[in-house]
Amino acid sequence: MEKNLAKTYNPKDFEDRIYETWEKSGAFRAERDPDKKPFTIVMPPPNITGQLHMGHALDQTLQDVLTRWKRMQGFSALWLPGTDHASIATEVKVADKIRTEEGITKEELGREEFLKRAWEWKAVYGGKITEQVRKLGNSCDWERERFTMDEGCNKAVIDTFIKLYNKGLIYRGNRLINWCPSCGTSLSDAEVEHEDKTGKYYYFRYPGADGGEGITVATSRPETMFGDVAIAVHPDDERYKDLVGKNVIIPLVGTEIPVIADSYPDPEKGTGAVKITPAHDPNDFEVGERHNLESPSCINADASMNKLAGKYEGMNRFDCRKAWVKDLEEAGYLVKVEDKIIPIGGCYRCDTVIEPMLSDQWFVKMHELAQPAIEAAKTKDLVHVPERFEKIYLHWLENIRDWCISRQLWWGHRIPAYYCQDCGEMIVSAEAPKTCTKCGSTNLKQDEDVLDTWFSSALWPFSTLGWPEQTEDLKYFFPTDVLVTGYDIIFFWVVRMVFSSLELMGEVPFKYVYVHGLVRDAEGRKMSKSLGNGVDPLEIIDQFGADALRFMLMTGITAGNDMRFKTDKLESSRNFANKLWNASRFVIMNLQDEEGNFKEIANDASGLALKDEDKWILAKVNEAVKEATANMDKFELSLAAQKAYELIWNEYCDWYIELVKGRLYGDDEEDKKVARYVLVRALKDMLKLLHPFMPFITEEIWSFLPKTNSASADAAGTDAGFLIKESWPIYDSALTFDAEVKKLELAMEAIRSIRNIRAEAEAAPSRKLRAVILSSGREMEDIKGGERYIKSLANITEIHFTTDKTQVPEEVMSAVIGNVEIYIPLDDLLDYKAEYERLQKETTRLTGEVARISGKLANEGFVSKAPAKVIEDEREKLQKYEDMLVKVTERLQLVEKKL
Numbered sequence: 001m002e003k004n005l006a007k008t009y010n011p012k013d014f015e016d017r018i019y020e021t022w023e024k025s026g027a028f029r030a031e032r033d034p035d036k037k038p039f040t041i042v043m044p045p046p047n048i049t050g051q052l053h054m055g056h057a058l059d060q061t062l063q064d065v066l067t068r069w070k071r072m073q074g075f076s077a078l079w080l081p082g083t084d085h086a087s088i089a090t091e092v093k094v095a096d097k098i099r100t101e102e103g104i105t106k107e108e109l110g111r112e113e114f115l116k117r118a119w120e121w122k123a124v125y126g127g128k129i130t131e132q133v134r135k136l137g138n139s140c141d142w143e144r145e146r147f148t149m150d151e152g153c154n155k156a157v158i159d160t161f162i163k164l165y166n167k168g169l170i171y172r173g174n175r176l177i178n179w180c181p182s183c184g185t186s187l188s189d190a191e192v193e194h195e196d197k198t199g200k201y202y203y204f205r206y207p208g209a210d211g212g213e214g215i216t217v218a219t220s221r222p223e224t225m226f227g228d229v230a231i232a233v234h235p236d237d238e239r240y241k242d243l244v245g246k247n248v249i250i251p252l253v254g255t256e257i258p259v260i261a262d263s264y265p266d267p268e269k270g271t272g273a274v275k276i277t278p279a280h281d282p283n284d285f286e287v288g289e290r291h292n293l294e295s296p297s298c299i300n301a302d303a304s305m306n307k308l309a310g311k312y313e314g315m316n317r318f319d320c321r322k323a324w325v326k327d328l329e330e331a332g333y334l335v336k337v338e339d340k341i342i343p344i345g346g347c348y349r350c351d352t353v354i355e356p357m358l359s360d361q362w363f364v365k366m367h368e369l370a371q372p373a374i375e376a377a378k379t380k381d382l383v384h385v386p387e388r389f390e391k392i393y394l395h396w397l398e399n400i401r402d403w404c405i406s407r408q409l410w411w412g413h414r415i416p417a418y419y420c421q422d423c424g425e426m427i428v429s430a431e432a433p434k435t436c437t438k439c440g441s442t443n444l445k446q447d448e449d450v451l452d453t454w455f456s457s458a459l460w461p462f463s464t465l466g467w468p469e470q471t472e473d474l475k476y477f478f479p480t481d482v483l484v485t486g487y488d489i490i491f492f493w494v495v496r497m498v499f500s501s502l503e504l505m506g507e508v509p510f511k512y513v514y515v516h517g518l519v520r521d522a523e524g525r526k527m528s529k530s531l532g533n534g535v536d537p538l539e540i541i542d543q544f545g546a547d548a549l550r551f552m553l554m555t556g557i558t559a560g561n562d563m564r565f566k567t568d569k570l571e572s573s574r575n576f577a578n579k580l581w582n583a584s585r586f587v588i589m590n591l592q593d594e595e596g597n598f599k600e601i602a603n604d605a606s607g608l609a610l611k612d613e614d615k616w617i618l619a620k621v622n623e624a625v626k627e628a629t630a631n632m633d634k635f636e637l638s639l640a641a642q643k644a645y646e647l648i649w650n651e652y653c654d655w656y657i658e659l660v661k662g663r664l665y666g667d668d669e670e671d672k673k674v675a676r677y678v679l680v681r682a683l684k685d686m687l688k689l690l691h692p693f694m695p696f697i698t699e700e701i702w703s704f705l706p707k708t709n710s711a712s713a714d715a716a717g718t719d720a721g722f723l724i725k726e727s728w729p730i731y732d733s734a735l736t737f738d739a740e741v742k743k744l745e746l747a748m749e750a751i752r753s754i755r756n757i758r759a760e761a762e763a764a765p766s767r768k769l770r771a772v773i774l775s776s777g778r779e780m781e782d783i784k785g786g787e788r789y790i791k792s793l794a795n796i797t798e799i800h801f802t803t804d805k806t807q808v809p810e811e812v813m814s815a816v817i818g819n820v821e822i823y824i825p826l827d828d829l830l831d832y833k834a835e836y837e838r839l840q841k842e843t844t845r846l847t848g849e850v851a852r853i854s855g856k857l858a859n860e861g862f863v864s865k866a867p868a869k870v871i872e873d874e875r876e877k878l879q880k881y882e883d884m885l886v887k888v889t890e891r892l893q894l895v896e897k898k899l
Contacts, residue, residue, distance in 0.1 A: 004588055004596070005704055009581035011545025015696045019134060022699075027724050028139045030078035032476040039075035040480035041067055042461050043140065044493065045148060047086035048122050049093050052132035054519040054527060054565060055486060057537040058557065061550045062516060062637065063484045064138045068692040069632055071139070072728035078477050080464050081133070081140035083126055085149045087412040087453045088183050088349050094118045094411065111410050118411045122147075135538060137546045137695045139724065144473075146464045148456045149413065156463035157413045157456045158430050160504060165428050169365045169503075170405070172417070172426070176278070176285040177359050177404045178345065181303035182352035185408040186361055188452055189401060190491040192345040192354050199342035202325060203271065203335040206231060209247035209256045215240065216335050218270035220342050221280070222328070223321045225250055226298035226309045228257055230276040232287055235261040237272050251333040253310070262287050279358045282401075295358050303355055317355070362406035362415060362449070366499075370397045373499040382498060382508045385635045386560040389487060389515045396491050397499075405452045412450030419445050458496035461509035483510040487517060487560065514635055517562035519553070524564055535565055547694035548573040554641045554693050576645060577697050580690075583653045584701040587679045590664050591706065598706045602677035609671070612785065613659040614678040615737035616744040620651045621685050626731040628689050644689040652682060655748060658793055680705060685729045699723045746779070746817065747786025753815035753822055754794040761813060761829040769828045770798045772808050774821040783820050811894075832898040839892040846885040853878040 006013060022028060030038075041063050046056060063079060071077035094117050095106045106114045126147070133140070146153060164170040178187040202222050207214040215231055228250050233240040240259065247256040264287050265274045278288030278295035288295055298308040305312045305320045312320045328334050345354040374397050376382040377390050384390040406415060418427045420436035421443040427433050435442055459467070461483075465474040479501070485494060494513055501509035520526055521533040528534065540549050551573040556563045591598050602608055610618075624647040631640035656679075663675045684705060691698040702723035750773070758765065771790070773783055780801065790796055800807070812823040853874055856862055863871060 004592070005581065005585040005701065007585075009578045009697070011547060011577075011696060012542075014700045015137070015541075015546055018696050018699050019137060022139070022722070022724060023134075023142065025722070027722055028079070028141050029143060030076050030141050030477070032472055033076050036074060036076040038477050039067070039070040039077045040477040041079045041482050041484065042464055042480055043079065043081045044485055044489075045082040045084040045146075045457065045460065046129050046133070047089055048083050048126040048129065048147075049086055049089045050129050052129065052135070052537050054535050054537055056133070057136060057549060058516060058519050058553050058563075059484060059486060060133060060136055060138050061553050062514065062557075063482075064136070064550075064695075065554060065637055065692040066482060066484070066514075066632075067139055068695060068724065069728065071724070072688065072691070072726060074727065076476075078144070079138070079140045080144050080146065080477075081130065081138070081142060082146035082148070082460070082464060083129060084453060084457060085122070085147065085412060087407055087409050087450060088185060090118060090121065091409050091411040092183065092349075094121050097121070106410070114410055132538060135541050135546060137550065139695070144464070148453070148460075152466060152469075153456060153459070153463045154413060156459050156467055157451065158416050159468045160455075160459060160500070161416055161451070162428060162430060163504070164364065169368065170362060171365065172360065172362050174358060174360050175363065175402075175404075176282050176356050177361050179301065179355045179357040179359065180347040180350065180352050181301065181355055182350045183347060184301065186359060186404050186406060187347060187354065188404050188454065190454070191348045193348050193351075194343050194345050196341045197344050199340060199344070201270070201338040201340045201342075203337070204251060204328060205333050205335055206248040206251060206257075206275075207333075208243075209249055214248045215243060215259065215273050216271045217273050217275045218338075219275055220340070221321070222325050223305065223309075223312075223317050224277045224280040224298060225275065225324070226253060226305070226312075227277045227279050227296050228255075228275050229278060229288065229293045229296065230257050230291070231259045232262040232265050232274045232276050233259060233272060234263065234265045234267050237265070237267045239267075240273065251328055252331055260287075260291055262290065280356050282356055285356075285358075297358055299355060299357070301357070361404050362417075362451075364403040364405055366400045366402050369499040369503055370400050372502040373397055373495065376498060376502065376508050382510075383512050385512055385514045389490065389513070389560060392487075392490055393495060393513075396495055400495075403452075403496075405455050406447075406449040407452055408448075409450050412453065413456055415447040415449050415451060417447040419447070421445055454492060454496055457493055458500040459504070461497055461501060462505055467505070478505070478509075479507055480510045482512045482514055484514045484516065487515050490515065512635070515560050516557060517560060520562050520564050522564055522566050524562075527565075540570065544570050544574050545577065545696070547577055547697050551576065551641065551645075551694050555638050555645065557638055559635055576649060577694065579653055580648055580697065581701070583648075583657060584683065584704075586657065587683055588701075588704050591676055591680065599676065600673055601680060601706065602673045604677075608674050608677065610674060610678070611663075611671075612740045612744055613656060613789070614674065615740040617651060617656040617678060617682050618735050619737040619741050620647060621682050621729075622732055622735040624689060625685065625729045629728070629731070640689075641693045644686065644693065648686050648690065652686060656682065659789060662792060687723060688726055688729050691723055691726075695724065702726075743782045743785040744789070746782050746820065747789040749817045750783065750786065750790050750820070750822055751794045753817060754790070754796065754824065757813045757815060757822075757824050757829070761826075763829045765795060767828070768795060768797045769824055770800070771796050772800045772802065772812070772823040772825075774802055774805055774808060774823070775819055776803045777819070779819045827898070830895070830898075832895050836892070836895045836899060839888055839895060842888050843885065843892060846881050846888060849881045850878065850885060853881065 043063060044059060067077050067079040094114070098104060098106060098109060098117060130145070161170060178189065178192050180187055199220055201218045201220055203216055203218050204222070205214055205216050217231060219225070231248055233244065243259045244261045245259065247258055249256055264283060265272055276284045276287050276293065278285045278293055279297040280299065285295070296308060298306055299317055300306050303317045305315050305317065307313050309320060312324060315323065325334065346352060347354060374394060377384070377394055384393060416428060416430055418429065418433055419425070420439060420441050422441040423436060423439040425436050425438040427437055432446065433444060436444060461480050462474060462478050465471060465478050467474055483494065483497070497509050501507065518526060525531060525533060537549060548570055552569045555573070556569060591601070593599055624643050628640040628643045631637070631643065660675045660679065663671050666672070687698040687702055699722065707721070754769070754771065758767070775783055780803065784801055787799055790799065808823050809825045811826040813826065813829060815822045857871070857874055857878065
């Protein structure tokens with residue numbers, strides 16, 4: 001190993017090397033230690049079809065920060081990683097690959113061969129996402145990595161299905177479901193993304209079967225009229241009381257349908273009359289159930305019209321709409337058309353407009369399962385951070401419908417139901433039955449469908465730990481502690497994990513749900529392929545390093561809120577890393593002799609002759625430990641990161657190192673030991689505070705620090721141990737040093753004030769100055785105590801302390817800090833000859849500007865033709881230059897007296 005840190009900070013030199021060393025050494029391994037408390041996080045499993053995106057980077061960095069922090073606090077911290085089989089996405093990818101490479105469809109290939117290709121895909125691509133995850137520095141226990149379709153998780157899924165089926169909570173029925181015509185499968189309510197779009201409401205007249213006027217109905221989906229079975233009106237709607245019980249005719253179709261009374265129609269909306277099409281609308285379906293209506297479907301699974309649509313059969317549903325409306329208009333049945341905002345449901349994966357459709361599917365009864373999950377939130381067994389997301393969670397559960405869990409796919413957990421082809425008996429079994437339990441036939445066929453991907457993900461917090469087996473990991477690490485997730489999948493995942501765990505494990509799967517927002521682009525837009533505004537975290541890591549990306553994400557986020565991705569924030573994070581690197585390099589170089597061996601360093605703080613600046617930095621680090629720990633406890637991760645930043649950049653780098661340099665270069669060997677001790681002690685604690693956020697740079701710097709603060713510390717490198725395994729610093733009330741802190745910070749304010757005076761007077765930092773400081777009482781004692789700091793860092797040769805204002809020179813520049821007044825003589829600040837020449841040039845320039853603008857405003861041709869705004873601007877400029885000229889002239893006269 002080199003004797004010192006490299007001259008320049010280059011994360012490419014060490015990030016991959018450090019991660020490999022961590023992983024090989026078992027630094028991420030969580031042991032079942034009876035003397036330690038467990039801390040568990042399960043990673044939301046990324047899809048095997050996926051690629052690391054900025055949402056992953058944020059989500060996983062939050063988890064890693066919490067895991068590293070808890071590990072350092074002495075917990076047996078397990079961050080369990082894994083990947084999701086992603087039924088729909090993977091099936092589409094594999095099918096496309098087969099079609100492109102082999103020119104055949106999955107159906108032509110056959111189920112068995114298709115599944116072989118899907119597993120081959122997983123073998124090739126499944127590990128790619130986890131390799132990308134490693135680039136972020138994630139300290140996952142990779143030895144426990146799981147996959148939603150591995151043997152253990154598959155057993156958990158089948159076991160759950162059978163348990164819920166036997167309990168009557170899973171059933172098969174012909175019900176209305178969300179159907180994606182493009183993906184060719186059903187979807188749960190949570191997988192439908194609703195978006196308000198501008199659309200049209202069409203008002204059609206349904207003539208009375210008795211020859212009367214009939215009734216007018218508004219609809220946004222005229223193409224479903226072929227499946228109408230009734231017109232519903234509210235029983236209290238006086239307009240339609242005489243029509244209830246009578247029939248109307250579907251225009252052009254000729255079918256008679258009844259007018260029924262039901263509470264569903266809102267008399268204030270549209271015409272107050274609603275067409276009922278049970279096979280194509282969830283609300284209509286419920287009305288149909290209440291009135292025992294038929295449910296004819298007029299749309300096929302591929303979203304084309306079926307034979308019920310007559311001459312429109314075979315047309316796409318949207319093409320049919322246009323043709324059908326045109327025909328109805330020509331026949332005189334179209335009353336009017338309105339533009340309206342209409343909520344449109346789209347497939348979460350492909351954005352295709354969802355088609356509500358009647359289908360034989362498997363469902364989970366949700367009402368019974370939802371109640372304990374609701375109660376868990378209300379009793380605070382489950383805590384949302386921030387709390388406002390609890391309302392969304394509860395709203396979803398309190399209005400939940402039965403969950404459609406079957407998918408018309410091949411890739412996934414196949415439903416463990418078998419049908420006798422002879423007698424029709426259905427058998428639900430973990431193993432394929434050899435004979436029918438009813439008729440003894442061997443002619444059995446397994447259900448073709450697979451389970452919703454979220455069915456297996458719902459078991460993730462405990463199936464990954466070995467359930468349904470009562471493993472030692474399950475006993476020790478469950479329930480988990482925190483679930484970190486974006487607010488966009490509360491319904492997809494969080495709710496399902498909670499009710500599944502309460503049903504199967506008897507307790508919540510985690511105590512806290514930490515909800516974060518989205519990473520948006522610099523303009524606040526959601527990142528997407530269509531907008532082309534996505535940012536690849538791997539490219540950012542290659543350019544800036546993982547630490548800079550992590551720190552930017554952590555200091556830019558607050559729980560539950562979105563953040564904007566800005567390159568300047570990345571650059572600021574990298575600059576911070578560079579600042580830390582250079583400061584650490586300076587410290588390490590002053591710890592070593594020419595041979596690279598560590599010089600003698602004091603053992604500990606007890607009995608040391610600590611100077612005020614030593615006590616100040618120790619107190620500042622100690623206070624930061626207290627505040628950062630409190631922030632972390634409250635999930636205020638960004639505040640904890642910011643506290644580490646301010647401590648390192650402002651207190652340590654900008655002040656303490658500057659204050660202590662003279663001592664390091666002095667002749668007092670004992671004082672040098674003290675200075676080296678404090679430099680190392682403060683740096684180590686700061687690296688610990690920063691480590692969860694920037695693990696690579698902190699680990700690299702740590703490896704060059706002495707093993708201990710003892711005089712025997714004579715070697716750096718891996719023998720010093722890993723920072724990842726070090727203890728989180730603990731607040732020590734003995735390190736407050738209030739008096740010294742007050743004294744130092746007053747001196748710092750004085751130094752800043754004097755530097756500001758220099759800047760205002762344009763006096764070079766190298767120019768020697770004298771100062772007069774006026775104060776009294778306690779403040780005088782404190783400011784005198786900082787005299788050597790003020791002289792050293794503000795380049796002051798002499799300070800005259802006084803309580804008498806008459807001793808202050810007449811011509812000075814001043815600053816006030818509370819009850820302390822600082823005066824710097826102008827004679828010290830100014831080079832009068834150079835200032836005289838500068839002011840003469842400025843006078844000439846300003847005189848010329850005043851004359852130029854005055855002449856322009858005196859020109860009648862300009863004033864008569866120019867716009868009023870231009871003339872007003874010119875007058876404002878003239879006033880500005882005249883005011884500047886007065887000030888410069890006054891200063892010039894003052895300087896002339898000094899020459």
